[in-house]
Amino acid sequence: MNVVVMGCGRVGARVASLLDHNGHRVTVIDLHSSSFRRLPDDFGGDTVIGTGIDEDVLRIANIDTADTFIALSENDNRNIMAAQVARAIFQVPYVMIRIYDPVREDTYRRLGYATICPTTTISSLIIDEVMAAHDSASASQES
Amino acid sequence: MYIIVVGGGKVGYYLTKTLLADEHEVLLIEIDPEKVEAYSERLGAIVLQGDGAEASVLAYAGAARADVVVAVTGEDEDNLVICQMAKQKFHVGRTIARVNNPKNEHLFRVLGIDVTVSQTNYIQNLIGQAIPERSFIHLLNLRHADLVIVEATITERSPVAYVAIEDIVLPVECAIAAIARGNELMVPAPDTVIEPGDELIAITHHKQEDELRELLVAE
Numbered sequence: 329m330n331v332v333v334m335g336c337g338r339v340g341a342r343v344a345s346l347l348d349h350n351g352h353r354v355t356v357i358d359l360h361s362s363s364f365r366r367l368p369d370d371f372g373g374d375t376v377i378g379t380g381i382d383e384d385v386l387r388i389a390n391i392d393t394a395d396t397f398i399a400l401s402e403n404d405n406r407n408i409m410a411a412q413v414a415r416a417i418f419q420v421p422y423v424m425i426r427i428y429d430p431v432r433e434d435t436y437r438r439l440g441y442a443t444i445c446p447t448t449t450i451s452s453l454i455i456d457e458v459m460a461a462h463d464s465a466s467a468s469q470e471s
Numbered sequence: 472m473y474i475i476v477v478g479g480g481k482v483g484y485y486l487t488k489t490l491l492a493d494e495h496e497v498l499l500i501e502i503d504p505e506k507v508e509a510y511s512e513r514l515g516a517i518v519l520q521g522d523g524a525e526a527s528v529l530a531y532a533g534a535a536r537a538d539v540v541v542a543v544t545g546e547d548e549d550n551l552v553i554c555q556m557a558k559q560k561f562h563v564g565r566t567i568a569r570v571n572n573p574k575n576e577h578l579f580r581v582l583g584i585d586v587t588v589s590q591t592n593y594i595q596n597l598i599g600q601a602i603p604e605r606s607f608i609h610l611l612n613l614r615h616a617d618l619v620i621v622e623a624t625i626t627e628r629s630p631v632a633y634v635a636i637e638d639i640v641l642p643v644e645c646a647i648a649a650i651a652r653g654n655e656l657m658v659p660a661p662d663t664v665i666e667p668g669d670e671l672i673a674i675t676h677h678k679q680e681d682e683l684r685e686l687l688v689a690e
Contacts, residue, residue: 409547431525432556
């Protein structure tokens with residue numbers, strides 16, 4: 329796979345380095361060069377400084393040959409706009425967007441984007457964990 | 472009409488004031504509580520604090536019955552998403568987005584925004600009208616006689632390149648006053664030959680300005 333990852337925060341850096349270790353060609357975009365320090369020393373991909381909503385920056389990041397674009401910046405709206413540029417302008421076949429706001433996530437999923445919402449995903453994980461702990465605690469109390 | 476304006480910068484504030492003066496029903500959504508407080512004092516209870524890209528804020532603002540949503544924040548990504556949420560979630564008939572980076576104007580149209588407004592493009596067009604070609608610059612209006620002073624930069628392709636002054640048929644009420652060549656400024660003699668790279672300073676009646684431009688720098 330040729331992958332462009334926008335945003336080199338904790339998640340972006342981890343996704344980029346895991347894909348790189350798995351043998352994929354990865355380019356990471358971030359506004360700040362300091363963010364690239366999160367990448368491991370043996371990272372074999374490319375880094376590009378800039379914003380993923382700028383077509384010129386995406387071109388430098390080899391979006392023309394990418395088959396996957398993953399928007400992982402901290403800003404929902406920037407992720408959404410960059411994803412639309414990747415799909416509408418550069419015809420990237422698979423585009424994934426991280427969106428913190430559940431309503432916006434739902435809206436863009438309906439528009440055909442692959443989306444992931446940390447807010448709902450992590451909330452359900454927490455509830456599951458808490459309920460499981462509670463259930464086993466009350467089960468041991470009963471016994 | 473009911474119009475929701477999102478973004479209370481200078482554009483949003485004056486737009487709201489103008490729309491109110493035109494007797495529209497207007498609501499301004501702004502995220503910064505301090506601005507909201509200041510605007511509420513000046514405009515009355517038509518300012519709502521919140522993030523215009525949040526569906527709950529748009530719902531509270533009554534987006535479902537809005538005729539138009541105008542997104543004029545300073546960030547293009549916010550303006551895009553505000554308009555798309557207004558369309559997708561609330562079926563607003565007309566969305567207008569301010570485009571800060573002129574390169575995004577085309578993209579926004581592709582992505583379904585009804586109208587885009589780019590201040591940068593607008594100002595650039597105004598400048599373009601004032602200076603139709605960079606090679607021909609309107610320097611000065613002379614107040615008393617409808618005369619203007621213009622500067623024309625001669626290129627290889629200019630019709631008057633390699634032509635002597637006496638052989639140029641100038642429009643009436645035009646005169647080539649000076650030629651800047653290198654570091655020299657000279658008053659042309661009839662036999663002075665114009666060279667590429669010369670900058671001609673000419674005086675003309677404003678009615679002949681276009682004709683003079685054609686003659687000196689037309690491609």
